[in-house]
Amino acid sequence: MPIKTILVVDDSPTERYFLSDLLRKNGFDVVAAETGEDGVAKAKLEKPDLILMDVVMPGLNGFQATRMLSRDPATQSIPVIMCTTKSQETDRVWGLRQGAIDYLVKPIVAEQLLAKIQSLGK
Secondary structure, eight states: OOOOEEEEEOSOHHHHHHHHHHHHHTTOEEEEESSHHHHHHHHHHHOOSEEEEOSOOSSSOHHHHHHHHHHSTTTTTSOEEEEESOOOHHHHHHHHHTTOSEEEESSOOHHHHHHHHHHHTO
């Protein structure tokens, strides 16, 4: 299924702008959320083709939000890629256990992210 709409969930305005700008310049529609709670709500409402999820956020963190999305029948088919500063192997494993399909460590390398998105859309 081709990836067209991507939900970016990140509490950092700088990161949201960087990812949104990068994705729009590459032809994607972007929906943004600045909290885990908002990300879960927007995922249910917008039904994006992909979610890019930060981990370290106030309130509902990215691990918790990803777990909620992967266990909800309404959103469990939406792939989640975690994009975070948490670079420990245990964090990566935990993120994948919560339902993420991939785990990228910030700073995000644009070419690497776009290649992963392209491989999902095949």
